[in-house]
Amino acid sequence: xxxxxxxxxxxxxxxxxxxxxxxxxxxxxxxxxxxxxxxxxxxxxxxxxxxxxxxxxxxxxxxxxxxxxxxxxxxxxxxxxxxxxxxxxxxxxxxxxxxxxxxxxxxxxxxxxxxxxxxxxxxxxxxxxxxxxxxxxxxxxxxxxxxxxxxxxxxxxxxxxxxxxxxxxxxxxxxxxxxxxxxxxxxxxxxxxxxxxxxxxxxxxxxxxxxxxxxxxxxxxxxxxxxxxxxxxxxxxxxxxxxxxxxxxxxxxxxxxxxxxxxxxxxxxxxxxxxxxxxxxxxxxxxxxxxxxxxxxxxxxxxxxxxxxxxxxxxxxxxxxxxxxxxxxxxxxxxxxxxxxxxxxxxxxxxxxx
Amino acid sequence: xxxxxxxxxxxxxxxxxxxxxxxxxxxxxxxxxxxxxxxxxxxxxxxxxxxxxxxxxxxxxxxxxxxxxxxxxxxxxxxxxxxxxxxxxxxxxxxxxxxxxxxxxxxxxxxxxxxxxxxxxxxxxxxxxxxxxxxxxxxxxxxxxxxxxxxxxxxxxxxxxxxxxxxxxxxxxxxxxxxxxxxxxxxxxxxxxxxxxxxxxxxxxxxxxxxxxxxxxxxxxxxxxxxxxxxxxxxxxxxxxxxxxxxxxxxxxxxxxxx
Numbered sequence: 140x141x142x143x144x145x146x147x148x149x150x151x152x153x154x155x156x157x158x159x160x161x162x163x164x165x166x167x168x169x170x171x172x173x174x175x176x177x178x179x180x181x182x183x184x185x186x187x188x189x190x191x192x193x194x195x196x197x198x199x200x201x202x203x204x205x206x207x208x209x210x211x212x213x214x215x216x217x218x219x220x221x222x223x224x225x226x227x228x229x230x231x232x233x234x235x236x237x238x239x240x241x242x243x244x245x246x247x248x249x250x251x252x253x254x255x256x257x258x259x260x261x262x263x264x265x266x267x268x269x270x271x272x273x274x275x276x277x278x279x280x281x282x283x284x285x286x287x288x289x290x291x292x293x294x295x296x297x298x299x300x301x302x303x304x305x306x307x308x309x310x311x312x313x314x315x316x317x318x319x320x321x322x323x324x325x326x327x328x329x330x331x332x333x334x335x336x337x338x339x340x341x342x343x344x345x346x347x348x349x350x351x352x353x354x355x356x357x358x359x360x361x362x363x364x365x366x367x368x369x370x371x372x373x374x375x376x377x378x379x380x381x382x383x384x385x386x387x388x389x390x391x392x393x394x395x396x397x398x399x400x401x402x403x404x405x406x407x408x409x410x411x412x413x414x415x416x417x418x419x420x421x422x423x424x425x426x427x428x429x430x431x432x433x434x435x436x437x438x439x440x441x442x443x444x445x446x447x448x449x450x451x452x453x454x455x456x457x458x459x460x461x462x463x464x465x466x467x468x469x470x471x472x473x474x475x476x477x478x479x480x481x482x483x484x485x486x487x488x489x490x491x492x493x
Numbered sequence: 494x495x496x497x498x499x500x501x502x503x504x505x506x507x508x509x510x511x512x513x514x515x516x517x518x519x520x521x522x523x524x525x526x527x528x529x530x531x532x533x534x535x536x537x538x539x540x541x542x543x544x545x546x547x548x549x550x551x552x553x554x555x556x557x558x559x560x561x562x563x564x565x566x567x568x569x570x571x572x573x574x575x576x577x578x579x580x581x582x583x584x585x586x587x588x589x590x591x592x593x594x595x596x597x598x599x600x601x602x603x604x605x606x607x608x609x610x611x612x613x614x615x616x617x618x619x620x621x622x623x624x625x626x627x628x629x630x631x632x633x634x635x636x637x638x639x640x641x642x643x644x645x646x647x648x649x650x651x652x653x654x655x656x657x658x659x660x661x662x663x664x665x666x667x668x669x670x671x672x673x674x675x676x677x678x679x680x681x682x683x684x685x686x687x688x689x690x691x692x693x694x695x696x697x698x699x700x701x702x703x704x705x706x707x708x709x710x711x712x713x714x715x716x717x718x719x720x721x722x723x724x725x726x727x728x729x730x731x732x733x734x735x736x737x738x739x740x741x742x743x744x745x746x747x748x749x750x751x752x
């Protein structure tokens with residue numbers, strides 16, 4: 140009896156080994172360890188993601204490689220700036236305290252660092268929507284001379300020469316080959332895991348036991364629904380459209396917004412509607428970061444709108460907000476802070492040991 | 494105890510059966526791949542050569558004159574080709590498998606390309622696109638000829654540079670006198686994607702021992718005409734728009750078959 144059991148066990152073992160050998164041959168290489176698939180947890184009530192994972196399935200090793208690259212300062216020309224340098228987790232992956240993005244060699248850009256969470260629901264990227272796919276979004280900051288200023292060919296060579304990277308690429312994709320396609324797919328995998336859908340607002344919407352707005356928050360939610368929700372549409376708190384909100388034009392930056400992408404004068408001064416999720420953690424505000432405090436934003440909508448021919452009809456005449464309304468709106472926006480994002484250890488900085 | 498298992502009759506039987514199973518399953522897979530019918534298909538090699546008004550293009554040292562009378566030197570000349578198809582003698586278009594090529598005058602190996610899976614038959618026209626179709630412009634990071642490190646991709650406004658000519662001209666007012674024609678754009682009124690159709694006399698017979706070849710000439714002078722392009726008017730084109738479109742409408746005429 141005991142022998143029989145052992146025979147069966149041994150048979151199973153050999154079967155497994157053979158099946159494995161067969162697979163290996165068909166795949167033409169690989170060391171046998173396979174990237175482990177990861178299922179993304181999407182917040183209930185969210186729409187289906189725009190980004191298709193069909194050609195870039197999420198794996199534990201792919202996400203890990205993406206995370207390593209995200210925090211590797213060696214990806215910039217002078218090894219001083221990483222993706223995480225501008226996209227800080229505690230600021231909901233925006234840049235705390237800096238109006239304009241800045242990069243290697245004291246260079247400064249012309250726009251503020253956008254927050255990067257819920258990116259898989261966006262069909263276009265950047266303030267002007269010039270980038271059309273999440274996978275190629277990192278190309279811009281990586282190669283822009285005001286940001287990481289890296290030559291992609293040189294970077295690939297550098298990474299290929301690094302045994303640590305070769306191993307990580309092998310873990311994630313089966314072979315040591317470092318290609319730009321793999322690089323960007325891995326970064327995309329990591330960024331895809333930056334999901335914000337678990338704020339107090341969300342638990343209240345999900346009717347979780349004990350979750351409720353205070354009276355002021357509830358009043359703030361109503362003000363939001365009346366005066367803000369048309370553009371900052373739930374549950375993403377943006378309708379992902381491009382609008383001119385009447386922000387006074389700054390000659391010094393001369394930023395025409397989406398018009399630069401479409402060549403259409405109808406898009407003059409239009410910028411993407413940003414999400415209000417984590418808004419109190421991700422100051423400064425507006426595409427040029429000109430407001431450091433959310434109350435300045437309220438004041439702007441109340442009496443600072445400067446209408447041009449392309450200013451959105453919804454804000455053309457301003458959005459009147461009383462002192463009490465501002466306070467209540469602030470308290471509501473506070474419920475949109477997602478601590479499961481900001482405190483998520485899986486997204487935090489990794490130590491780079493060159 | 495363990496040893497006894499390995500030497501036992503049952504174990505050997507199992508091992509034998511399994512090895513046979515394994516071999517047969519593996520060889521079955523190999524067979525199915527050789528069952529693809531290569532008998533009816535052939536390859537086709539296209540050889541590209543670049544000229545300026547009929548004489549071989551010489552980068553960086555030869556000075557040329559455009560129809561506006563401006564003298565210039567070409568330092569870089571490259572373009573994407575894709576979406577190849579053939580028209581057979583029955584008038585039917587045979588679409589070839591997706592393939593993308595970046596042809597660079599500075600790299601000889603890129604000037605000889607190979608098209609696969611061409612069915613047996615007689616063909617009267619070769620068709621291809623100058624540039625990269627909108628599907629590839631929209632679907633994220635690509636590899637090979639389309640890899641972003643080739644420097645033919647706009648990052649601030651996603652899309653491929655379909656064709657690129659750079660050089661120097663005294664007429665350019667900037668300190669470097671450099672002109673840069675980066676022709677791109679695949680959307681709406683500024684779509685620069687051009688389909689070229691070249692008449693050919695091509696018989697594909699897979700039993701032939703040599704791969705058939707076509708020699709294609711690209712005349713860089715065609716970038717400047719018939720819609721006259723002058724450096725004074727636009728020396729740097731780095732975005733989609735009317736200037737890029739004008740050049741694309743011109744260079745659409747640059748190819749011919751030499752054979």
